[in-house]
Amino acid sequence: MVRAPFYDKSGLKKGAWSPEEDDTLRVYIEEHGHVNWRSLPKFAGISRCGKSCRLRWTNYLRPGVKRGNYTQQEDDLILKLHQEFGNKWSMIAAKLPGRTDNEIKNHWNTRFKKLAKQNPTSSQLAKEQPCKHESSPTVTSQNTELGAQSGPKFDASVHQILESSPLSPETFSSDSSSLSSNQASASTTTSWFNESSGDFWTEPYQLYVQSNYPDNYMREEEVLSSPSLTFYDMGDMDLFNQVMPTWQENID
DNA sequence: AAGAGCCCCAACCGCCTAGCC
DNA sequence: AGGCTAGGCGGTTGGGGCTCT
Numbered sequence A: 001m002v003r004a005p006f007y008d009k010s011g012l013k014k015g016a017w018s019p020e021e022d023d024t025l026r027v028y029i030e031e032h033g034h035v036n037w038r039s040l041p042k043f044a045g046i047s048r049c050g051k052s053c054r055l056r057w058t059n060y061l062r063p064g065v066k067r068g069n070y071t072q073q074e075d076d077l078i079l080k081l082h083q084e085f086g087n088k089w090s091m092i093a094a095k096l097p098g099r100t101d102n103e104i105k106n107h108w109n110t111r112f113k114k115l116a117k118q119n120p121t122s123s124q125l126a127k128e129q130p131c132k133h134e135s136s137p138t139v140t141s142q143n144t145e146l147g148a149q150s151g152p153k154f155d156a157s158v159h160q161i162l163e164s165s166p167l168s169p170e171t172f173s174s175d176s177s178s179l180s181s182n183q184a185s186a187s188t189t190t191s192w193f194n195e196s197s198g199d200f201w202t203e204p205y206q207l208y209v210q211s212n213y214p215d216n217y218m219r220e221e222e223v224l225s226s227p228s229l230t231f232y233d234m235g236d237m238d239l240f241n242q243v244m245p246t247w248q249e250n251i252d
Numbered sequence B: 001a002a003g004a005g006c007c008c009c010a011a012c013c014g015c016c017t018a019g020c021c
Numbered sequence C: 001a002g003g004c005t006a007g008g009c010g011g012t013t014g015g016g017g018c019t020c021t
Helices: A019-032 A040-044 A050-061 A072-085 A089-094 A101-118 A120-128 A137-149 A153-163 A168-172 A179-184 A186-195 A220-224 A231-235 A237-251
Strands: none
Touching: A019 A040, A019 A050, A040 A050, A050 A101, A072 A089, A072 A101, A089 A101
16 A cells, blocks of 8 residues: 655665554654744654655544545545646645545545546537537647557546546646746636537536535635636536535445 | 555655754 | 845645456
8 A cells, every 4th residue: 555664875764654653753842843844854764755754644633634535525625626726735734623634635536537537428419419628729739748658548538527626638748837927828618618618517506515514614615706716616517516406426 | 366456554755844053 | 236045835746546348
């Protein structure tokens, strides 16, 4: 499951954490806090880099960290927040008490790969319907490229789902992703949306939103009133539409 | 039963940003 | 203003466990 422990050139331990190391780190942080991660391992007597300690603490040892089994509310909320924030896992995690960005990221990746695989209609749609981002030449060329590179149907459906994701073009390209480059393509995407017609695209977003979250979750109105709910949120409705039925079935 | 392939997730890596000098 | 450092973030990888054949 995890990498086998080993020591790097500088003598720092890497790979899986032992229970003893966990205890040492937990006890030290509970007693002294974590003012300086870089010097923490030295004072705590752990042969790890500070970064590794921070990660272990935030993702595993920190009190209140929930593990496994996502509730339907959490799944729904992750979907919703991903529409707003894209792959900003830390921002999504901030709205999900007890969940870490790393865990949500893993959950999203594995869950959506699985769902995309289970939903053959999405790959069918990719063939039969023009890509909704077609107005963007850059994205279109990338789609073609990706389609050629990846053979299996599975990949096509995954790509289609992820293309609908806010950051998808850049995320899937070989270039590094950035918000600004996404925002740069906003105008083309928006123009596509404005030109489109049909019930689906005019359906209110609320249709897909459950309003019965506990108070500690982000409230629906908070999401809807968010100024960042712009072009890509509506673009992501495609993703939502494809995945939600399967998602719900799996949960039920 | 056993080998192959896939899934899942902890951990790592590289980059970016904020803060300090 | 520019360089340095530490912390944080998102993407990727490694490998044990699970499922399939």
